[in-house]
Amino acid sequence: MTDSTALDPEDRKIVTLARAARARNGVPEGAAVRDDNGRTYVAGTVALPSLRLSALRTAVAMAVASGAKSLEAAAVVGESLSLADGDLAAVRDLGGVGTPVFLAGVDGEVRSVVTAG
Template sequence: MELDPEDAKIITLARSARARTGAAEGAAVRDTDGRTYAACTVALPSLSLSALQAAVAAAVASGALALEAAAIVTEAADATDPGIAAVHDLTPSAPVLLAAPDGTLIS
């Protein structure tokens, strides 16, 4: 499957966020203005966020009102990320791409 260059970009950003921190997952979202936001899993004693929840939070905190697409990079075989609901809170039709750590699209 050939990825749109903008979708490939958010997968690359998600991979970078994951690799930079050694987190379990990385995620990135693209808003309707084309701005991108990347994040990794947050696991603190007082705060736990999935990578996708953190990326959506960063987008919303920066004023994003809607999302075009999202990507999660993980070793998991399927997407059960609670951040998917957050993506769809903003834009029910936004696709959420799931990729392996090497960037291979899973779904």
């Protein structure tokens, strides 16, 4: 896509937080979401024998559990070049159609922006 420094500062922040979660936890993906009040929720991939959640679904679940009513944006950092349909559905369920999801590589560079739609 473009240089991550071209992002809005709040969007750059969630990419940075997602990258930090991935590195800190040693997981395949890190994710962060920002709710309509500007609060952020950060998560990594959950891979337990009885529970498997992508980082993005985990971040959305944390937002919902904390009382968020909507999302402004989301970011995922990892190796994947795309998102699972279920990840986009979770963002759409809380944020609505058109909520942007920044997909970045492990270096934090945004590769693409997809919308929940």
